[in-house]
Amino acid sequence: MTEAHSSNILIVEDEPKLAAVLEDYLHLDGFTTTIIADGQAVMPFIRATPPSLMLLDLMLPGRNGMDICRELRQFSALPVIILTARIDEIDRLLGLEIGADDYVCKPFSPREVVARVKAILRRAAPAVASRTGAQQVPHGLDVDEQFHHALLDGKELKLTPLELRLLVLLMRSPGRIFPRYYLLNNLYEDHRVVTDRTVDSHIKNLRRKLQTVRPESEPIVSVYGVGYRLEI
Known part of the structure; x- marks a missing residue:
């Protein structure tokens, strides 16, 4: 039996199959989701309809994930988990230095991503x-x-x-x-x-x-x- 969530997770990923798999696993855990495949569309969406957390691929058409994260941190503390196939340490560290909360390297287990999402949301709003x-x-x-x-x-x-x-x-x-x-x-x-x-x-x-x-x-x-x- 899944937990009930009111959290909407923004999935920024231009690989349709991967985005769909993440969406399915998040839905099974009770999350709602929005998928965006074009980097240019991310910031207008966040400003208009802020999600609870963003899963952000680094390599995107229109605008890369690093630039998106840098702009986001100018006005928002929205939790961000970076999805990346670039596994060298410098890129990982750079992702954290620009304000990402976590990263997951491709290929990854969708269950692991969901576990990371839940852990970060718990930290973002711990009990009184x-x-x-x-x-x-x-x-x-x-x-x-x-x-x-x-x-x-x-x-x-x-x-x-x-x-x-x-x-x-x-x-x-x-x-x-x-x-x-x-x-x-x-x-x-x-x-x-x-x-x-x-x-x-x-x-x-x-x-x-x-x-x-x-x-x-x-x-x-x-x-x-x-x-x-x-x-x-």
């Missing part, structure tokens, strides 16, 4: 009960995990789900050094194997967004050979 009200709140930070909302000094940060998860992890004890292995083990709910560079990329993006509000600050300090600490 999972919050720990007793923790110290860093000065000027206001984070609402339920509605995926983060403010610094009253200004919206527009974080991706993974960036918000990292921020929440660091907020558990401001000033404490969190080892990379701790962040690696807690960043993904499915505990997949990821590299230090993956965490470093998300930290870099999170630090940059915090510094847009406090340009002269060093909100996340790197401790060489150990990890990171939040200094807000």
